[in-house]
Amino acid sequence: MSKTIQGFREKDYGMFIDLTDAMSSVSVDRKTGNLVLQEGTGEDRFNGALITSDFCHGFTLSATPEGTWVVALRFGDLKSHVLGTTDDEAGALQWLKKAWDVIRSNQTTEQSTEIIFASSPASTVGDHLLQPH
Amino acid sequence: MIVKVHLSPSNPEEHEPGHMALTWHEEADSTFRGFVFRVEDLPHEFQDPGKWRDYLFANTVLGYVIEDIGMRDKAERNDGELLEHSWPADDTQMAKLQRICKEGPHGTYSFNPDDHPGAHNCVTWVTSSVNEALGEVLPKVRQGRIKLMAEILRERLKPSITS
Numbered sequence: 001m002s003k004t005i006q007g008f009r010e011k012d013y014g015m016f017i018d019l020t021d022a023m024s025s026v027s028v029d030r031k032t033g034n035l036v037l038q039e040g041t042g043e044d045r046f047n048g049a050l051i052t053s054d055f056c057h058g059f060t061l062s063a064t065p066e067g068t069w070v071v072a073l074r075f076g077d078l079k080s081h082v083l084g085t086t087d088d089e090a091g092a093l094q095w096l097k098k099a100w101d102v103i104r105s106n107q108t109t110e111q112s113t114e115i116i117f118a119s120s121p122a123s124t125v126g127d128h129l130l131q132p133h
Numbered sequence: 134m135i136v137k138v139h140l141s142p143s144n145p146e147e148h149e150p151g152h153m154a155l156t157w158h159e160e161a162d163s164t165f166r167g168f169v170f171r172v173e174d175l176p177h178e179f180q181d182p183g184k185w186r187d188y189l190f191a192n193t194v195l196g197y198v199i200e201d202i203g204m205r206d207k208a209e210r211n212d213g214e215l216l217e218h219s220w221p222a223d224d225t226q227m228a229k230l231q232r233i234c235k236e237g238p239h240g241t242y243s244f245n246p247d248d249h250p251g252a253h254n255c256v257t258w259v260t261s262s263v264n265e266a267l268g269e270v271l272p273k274v275r276q277g278r279i280k281l282m283a284e285i286l287r288e289r290l291k292p293s294i295t296s
Contacts, residue, residue, distance in 0.1 A: 011202075011206065013202055013205070014202040014203075014205075014206065016203075016206055023206075023207065023210070023212075023214075024203040024206045024207060027202050027203040027206065029199075029200060029202050031200065032200075034199070036167075036169060036199065036201075036202075036203050038141075038152055038203050040150070041150075043182065043183050044182045044183065045182055046172065046182050046185060047150040047152070048150070048152060048167075048168075048169045048170060048254070048255055049169065049170065049171075049172050049185070050169040050170065050171045050172065050197055050199060051171070051172050051173070052171060052173065055171075055172065055173045075172065075173075075180075076172070076173060076177075076180055077177060077180075079180055079181070081182060
């Protein structure tokens with residue numbers, strides 16, 4: 001089952017991504033910077049899974065040939081986990097930047113990897129750095 | 134005060150896992166607590182969405198009590214998805230519950246908690262916590278299966294008190 005993002009939301013206590021088949025599939029706690037994944041049905045999904053801010057290395061936003069954008073979380077030993085696909089590039093970028101600020105501000109260890117990448121739908125050279133931190 | 138459990142039901146036909154958490158309400162404020170595992174505590178080769186389930190059915194990792202903002206968000210949406218039940222609690226019971234539900238590391242986590250003494254999943258942690266604080270108010274279900282707890286909340290525990 002494809003992971004289609006329905007929307008990006010914010011509340012005073014957290015930031016959320018909703019999939020069309022799993023609301024609050026991603027939660028970012030503003031107080032701790034930790035993520036919880038409750039992604040619902042599918043082999044490509046985590047549930048009840050906490051990813052601490054120190055274990056997060058950033059997000060990627062990558063174009064697809066269809067003109068949509070894949071949002072992925074980078075964590076651990078350079079693992080990448082797809083959070084979903086969206087056609088709302090601006091909304092995704094805005095949410096990812098804010099979420100990363102929350103996560104980064106709670107990290108207790110220095111992160112050496114870059115944070116948010118994006119690639120133009122027309123690009124064939126792969127991802128390029130959009131906003132280094 | 135009111136103690137409430139919230140259950141996001143599973144969908145057995147689609148192997149939807151579901152989730153369960155608990156809440157207490159003090160005046161205008163609500164606290165949500167849930168029980169999860171950390172992906173970083175899984176062996177490296179199981180930190181993959183296609184493999185993590187297999188590991189947690191056969192093994193345990195550290196468990197963590199968290200402020201469950203995902204469940205709080207679901208409860209605030211109030212879209213009819215959640216099954217709920219609540220009980221009144223006196224000050225002594227609340228103090229006990231708040232002590233049990235302190236955020237941080239808490240025992241171990243497994244999808245087959247009955248096979249691992251001391252381990253919990255989200256369902257058995259909620260059941261154990263509520264029962265320890267309030268008395269035996271919530272039946273235990275085999276391996277903490279969401280669908281079994283959902284049946285109990287649907288059939289055996291209604292009606293819930295109104296908060």
